Amino acid sequence: MKALLTSFDLFVIALAFVIMGLGLARRWALWREKKPAGIAGNWQGLMASVLAHRGILDRPAVGLGHLAAFWGVAIPLLVIIVAQFGFIIPQAPARLLSLIQDLAGAALLIGIVYLLVRRLGREESEGPSRTLLPIILLLVIAISGYLAAGARMSILGTGEAPWSSPFGWLFSLIAPASPVFMQMMIRLHFLAVLLLIAAIPYTFMRHAVASPLNVFYRKQGPRAALTQPTLEKGAVGARTVDDLSWKQLLDAEACVACGRCEEHCPATISGKPLSPRKVIRTIREQVETVRTQGKSSGNGAALPLLANDVTADEMWACTSCMACIEHCPVAIEPMDKIIDMRRYQVMGEARLPSEARPMLRDLEIYGDVQGKGAAHRADWAMHRDVPEIGRSANPGAAEVDVLLYVGCSGAFHPRNQETSRAMAKILKAAGIRFAILGSEECCCGDPARRLGDEALFRRLARQNITKFEQYQVKKIVTLCPHCLNTLKNEYPELGCRLEVVHATEMVTELIREERITLKYPVADKITLHDACYLGRYNQVYQPPRDICRAVPGAALEETERNQEKGFCCGGGGGRMWLHENIGENINVVRAQEITATDADLIGTACPYCLVMLDDGVKSLEMEKTPKVADVIDIVADALG
Amino acid sequence: MHIIVCAKQIRHTYARTGTSPDTHYIEDWDGVYRVNPHDEAALELALRVKDDHAGITVSLLTMGPMIAEHELRRCLATGADNLYQIDGNNAPDTAQEPIDQPDPWEKSDRLARAVKSLNGDLVLCGKESLDKGNGQVGALLAHRLARPFVSAITDLGLATSDGQVQVQRSAGRGVREIIACQLPAVFSVDLGVDLRLPNLKRRQWADEYPPRPVEGNGESAPPRIVCKHRFQPRPRPKLIPAPDSRQHAYDRIMQLLTGSTVEKKGEMLTGSPDSQVEGILAFLKTNGFLESDRSDE
Numbered sequence: 009m010k011a012l013l014t015s016f017d018l019f020v021i022a023l024a025f026v027i028m029g030l031g032l033a034r035r036w037a038l039w040r041e042k043k044p045a046g047i048a049g050n051w052q053g054l055m056a057s058v059l060a061h062r063g064i065l066d067r068p069a070v071g072l073g074h075l076a077a078f079w080g081v082a083i084p085l086l087v088i089i090v091a092q093f094g095f096i097i098p099q100a101p102a103r104l105l106s107l108i109q110d111l112a113g114a115a116l117l118i119g120i121v122y123l124l125v126r127r128l129g130r131e132e133s134e135g136p137s138r139t140l141l142p143i144i145l146l147l148v149i150a151i152s153g154y155l156a157a158g159a160r161m162s163i164l165g166t167g168e169a170p171w172s173s174p175f176g177w178l179f180s181l182i183a184p185a186s187p188v189f190m191q192m193m194i195r196l197h198f199l200a201v202l203l204l205i206a207a208i209p210y211t212f213m214r215h216a217v218a219s220p221l222n223v224f225y226r227k228q229g230p231r232a233a234l235t236q237p238t239l240e241k242g243a244v245g246a247r248t249v250d251d252l253s254w255k256q257l258l259d260a261e262a263c264v265a266c267g268r269c270e271e272h273c274p275a276t277i278s279g280k281p282l283s284p285r286k287v288i289r290t291i292r293e294q295v296e297t298v299r300t301q302g303k304s305s306g307n308g309a310a311l312p313l314l315a316n317d318v319t320a321d322e323m324w325a326c327t328s329c330m331a332c333i334e335h336c337p338v339a340i341e342p343m344d345k346i347i348d349m350r351r352y353q354v355m356g357e358a359r360l361p362s363e364a365r366p367m368l369r370d371l372e373i374y375g376d377v378q379g380k381g382a383a384h385r386a387d388w389a390m391h392r393d394v395p396e397i398g399r400s401a402n403p404g405a406a407e408v409d410v411l412l413y414v415g416c417s418g419a420f421h422p423r424n425q426e427t428s429r430a431m432a433k434i435l436k437a438a439g440i441r442f443a444i445l446g447s448e449e450c451c452c453g454d455p456a457r458r459l460g461d462e463a464l465f466r467r468l469a470r471q472n473i474t475k476f477e478q479y480q481v482k483k484i485v486t487l488c489p490h491c492l493n494t495l496k497n498e499y500p501e502l503g504c505r506l507e508v509v510h511a512t513e514m515v516t517e518l519i520r521e522e523r524i525t526l527k528y529p530v531a532d533k534i535t536l537h538d539a540c541y542l543g544r545y546n547q548v549y550q551p552p553r554d555i556c557r558a559v560p561g562a563a564l565e566e567t568e569r570n571q572e573k574g575f576c577c578g579g580g581g582g583r584m585w586l587h588e589n590i591g592e593n594i595n596v597v598r599a600q601e602i603t604a605t606d607a608d609l610i611g612t613a614c615p616y617c618l619v620m621l622d623d624g625v626k627s628l629e630m631e632k633t634p635k636v637a638d639v640i641d642i643v644a645d646a647l648g
Numbered sequence: 649m650h651i652i653v654c655a656k657q658i659r660h661t662y663a664r665t666g667t668s669p670d671t672h673y674i675e676d677w678d679g680v681y682r683v684n685p686h687d688e689a690a691l692e693l694a695l696r697v698k699d700d701h702a703g704i705t706v707s708l709l710t711m712g713p714m715i716a717e718h719e720l721r722r723c724l725a726t727g728a729d730n731l732y733q734i735d736g737n738n739a740p741d742t743a744q745e746p747i748d749q750p751d752p753w754e755k756s757d758r759l760a761r762a763v764k765s766l767n768g769d770l771v772l773c774g775k776e777s778l779d780k781g782n783g784q785v786g787a788l789l790a791h792r793l794a795r796p797f798v799s800a801i802t803d804l805g806l807a808t809s810d811g812q813v814q815v816q817r818s819a820g821r822g823v824r825e826i827i828a829c830q831l832p833a834v835f836s837v838d839l840g841v842d843l844r845l846p847n848l849k850r851r852q853w854a855d856e857y858p859p860r861p862v863e864g865n866g867e868s869a870p871p872r873i874v875c876k877h878r879f880q881p882r883p884r885p886k887l888i889p890a891p892d893s894r895q896h897a898y899d900r901i902m903q904l905l906t907g908s909t910v911e912k913k914g915e916m917l918t919g920s921p922d923s924q925v926e927g928i929l930a931f932l933k934t935n936g937f938l939e940s941d942r943s944d945e
Contacts, residue, residue, distance in 0.1 A: 244848045355848035362842060369843075373680050373719070383663035383678045447665075447677045463848060629916060 024202035031209025042254035063337030080116020156193035158183035222262035226339035230497035245351025248311035269332035279591020284342035328581030350460030375450035396446035417615030430644030459582035489541035526646035529561035531609035538574035539614030579616035599624030652768035657716035681716035686774025690837035725846035725854035756788035786836035
């Protein structure tokens with residue numbers, strides 16, 4: 009191929025790129041000021057996401073369609089750009105290149121037709137209108153390209169190697185052998201490509217820039233640990249879009265509204281008004297409004313409130329289960345925005361659903377969610393010879409290998425107290441030197457934090473951290489995944505870095521090292537419910553499964569949605585203390601799904617899940633209600 | 649208009665986990681320091697009046713050392729304008745034991761002098777305190793100030809024109825009274841109103857706020873009554889119903905140990921009304937509540 013560009017063409021190309029550049033710069037200006045200086049990118053994740061479409065392929069059909077369209081654009085574009093430099097390549101590789109080019113075009117054509125058909129079938133408000141223009145442009149590009157190639161082949165004849173462009177040959181059957189037609193098609197092709205390039209910032213296609221950027225700057229470290237607002241400087245969560253961070257705004261820009269978050273969101277599925285997709289879209293729309301307003305009014309004095317467009321029912325429906333984050337192919341996190349909005353409601357406006365107020369008040373006064381008080385915190389261990397670290401003769405790290413952090417549920421809820429006793433029994437059977445904080449323990453702060461009361465979270469966390477330091481704690485084992493997440497992933501920001509493991513991880517280790525043996529059968533068929541804060545938050549999927557397999561005579565049956573796709577019990581994110589008035593109850597939805605496995609024992613690893621599922625299963629009023637038990641209970645039972 | 653809300657800082661002892669009889673088996677961690685909940689309700693009523701009318705100042709008035717400082721500042725953050733402290737300096741800094749507290753006569757004297765020096769038009773206080781439960785201070789305060797007194801109010805409305813207020817009081821057993829009263833007055837407040845939350849900005853302001861001392865002039869009144877002894881309740885024996893004999897021995901022992909109640913298993917009747925009626929009849933007959941057909945013959 010030779011360079012075919014005239015100076016006019018060069019001018020048009022430059023124009024297209026200038027238009028694109030200006031458009032991108034204008035979008036970029038929306039969030040540029042907020043970009044933190046030392047933010048690190050992630051090349052590996054970017055490559056996996058862009059080149060291999062990791063995440064997008066979770067939906068196989070549309071994922072493959074997108075993959076085809078992506079490579080169908082990327083390969084020919086690359087080849088054509090390279091071709092402008094006028095290489096002379098031997099015939100064999102050139103033919104191979106032509107074949108690849110031809111197949112890539114076919115992939116684009118098939119992919120884009122599939123996406124178009126799929127779009128037209130949908131009745132979503134925002135779908136067709138936004139994506140139609142780019143899709144039609146791509147369609148024009150593909151067809152005109154083939155028609156041009158076909159016309160060229162009709163004029164020149166198929167030559168000695170028709171295999172090198174099979175689809176082009178197909179089109180040559182219908183394309184007239186006229187040079188004028190070929191030139192027209194080439195022009196059309198060329199213009200459509202430039203139009204598409206110029207249109208990137210102004211249409212749906214800007215996701216081609218913003219989404220990879222978002223993946224590149226995806227959050228490092230613990231996956232969904234919340235970050236601290238600087239309360240001292242008066243930051244009290246998100247009142248308007250101005251209070252959101254750079255990454256949070258980039259999230260909104262990167263969203264293509266594919267709806268994967270919605271598909272997995274327990275709130276949406278159970279009929280609540282919340283949709284993570286809508287939250288993100290609202291933020292983007294408000295950012296765009298700010299831009300147009302900013303020009304007219306000069307400053308951002310009259311920014312629209314986030315709460316105007318995200319209602320209280322939506323904001324408080326989130327169970328913080330992280331399903332939206334897990335399933336977003338471009339690393340968008342709707343959850344932290346929802347928490348930020350809650351923070352503003354609670355700390356800025358002092359507004360909180362009234363049913364959750366007594367719980368926060370109990371946390372403030374008594375330091376636990378049930379308001380029973382620190383004096384009763386070790387009641388579950390009464391007369392059971394569980395050592396309390398502060399009351400031993402020589403309090404300090406020397407005598408104790410691991411601190412058992414019981415948590416409010418394990419200490420006070422009658423059903424979860426059994427789990428605490430089971431854990432103490434296991435640790436004793438394994439001969440581990442452990443202790444509890446007893447009355448010196450207080451809530452880890454998770455319920456307050458998820459409900460938006462950051463100040464209270466800090467107070468509780470500091471109280472705990474002081475105790476950990478006082479007794480020189482090295483390793484902590486928690487019974488509750490919420491405590492695990494808070495202690496392991498969120499305390500480091502407050503300067504407390506300790507080794508924190510969940511009880512299931514520790515027990516798995518004990519079983520593997522044969523320090524305990526499970527002797528007695530407890531059930532024929534066990535199924536497992538994955539706790540969000542254990543699985544998605546901390547990637548602990550295997551230990552509960554290993555434990556169930558170690559139980560003699562038990563078969564493990566997986567539920568339909570498990571591990572990464574696990575469905576929330578409805579108790580996280582403070583929902584445990586809020587009423588569920590709209591739609592179905594999430595725990596009942598989950599209970600129906602679990603009981604479909606016909607298991608006679610439902611294992612879980614979280615006190616909230618245990619209580620929620622127990623309620624859910626009982627409300628189904630089945631002939632034979634399966635038992636719900638913590639995995640730790642199961643182990644203790646099997647120990648004999 | 650100046651509303652003064654009396655807020656008592658108390659140590660609320662809710663448990664007895666200690667081992668020493670000298671301390672009445674009470675340890676440090678058996679109590680929490682907080683503001684008397686009735687006084688919090690009083691503050692809420694005052695703040696509601698402040699929300700509805702302009703030109704109203706709400707001041708908190710506390711007595712003695714700041715034993716529940718965090719909670720008191722939280723009250724301040726919910727919307728009060730000032731925080732006054734009586735005897736902040738010469739009181740001992742240790743925890744205020746209920747037995748060592750001044751008697752209601754003495755307390756009301758100090759409070760009355762403080763209210764006079766602050767020019768309070770309306771004084772609200774809690775119906776009683778959680779640690780002492782005397783319920784006298786409000787009435788005695790009204791007596792000393794020679795003002796009308798309404799006890800146990802649950803709602804407070806301010807008429808804008810003639811300085812008259814309308815209050816709702818609970819007369820017990822769910823009976824309510826609406827009472828009209830001329831200002832200045834003293835009311836004591838019962839629980840029941842939903843409390844508000846403070847926002848963070850107010851909290852940060854309240855944390856920095858220095859309590860303003862008020863000193864009553866002259867000697868305070870001598871105590872009229874003296875509390876000689878204070879007995880803690882004996883722990884009540886826990887009543888445990890006999891476990892269900894249908895259950896396993898292990899479960900029965902566990903029930904006795906944990907002191908949980910016996911779960912009674914019910915049976916849900918479904919189907920048409922007729923079959924449900926039959927079900928109920930069958931149940932009554934098998935359990936001997938109804939004589940079966942056979943005995944009729």
